[in-house]
Amino acid sequence: MGDAAKGYLKRHTERLIKDVGYAAACDLTGRSKATLGRYFSEADEHAERFMPVDAVAALEAASSFPHVTAALAELNGGQMSYGSDRRNSLRGEGEAGVNANVIKLSQRFAILMAEYHQSIEDGVISVNEARRLLAETLELQKVLVEMKLRLETESRGQTP
Secondary structure (H helix, E strand, O other), X not given: OOHHHHHXXXXXXXXXXXXXXXXXXXXXXXXXXXXXHHHHOOOHHHOOOOOOHHHHHHHHHHOOOOHHHHHHHHHOOOOOOOHHHOOOOOOXXXXXXXXXXXXXXXXXXXXXXXXXXXXXOOOOOOHHHHHHHHHHHHHHHHHHHHHHHHHHHHHOOOOO
């Protein structure tokens, strides 16, 4: 695994811990705050240290999103659906159709482009600007996955 992939996993590990909260993460994993910090530290002495799978599973069960699992899927060329977007979840009558997905997609893309143009004005994308772009890219990805699942369902002749 390359350095970029390691850093990517460490950043998602940090998001997972912060999502759950340090105190709860310590309770759920049985590890200290210092140990949890080492799992996402990008310092040379912790470069090869990653959170064990049982700790990831415990934290993701309590988190709002499976941050590390999603990162692993992306790094390995996969994708995952989560929450109400899951393929086997029940879809309510009020859920948006493809037209609404196209509108949401257009809106999210417009927001991403506005963020990009604002970020590139000085010719350099700062770390904070990159984070905002990443957050908006993730929102755009969620809309695309939702749209893809809806189109797959409709292409099979099933009612969503």
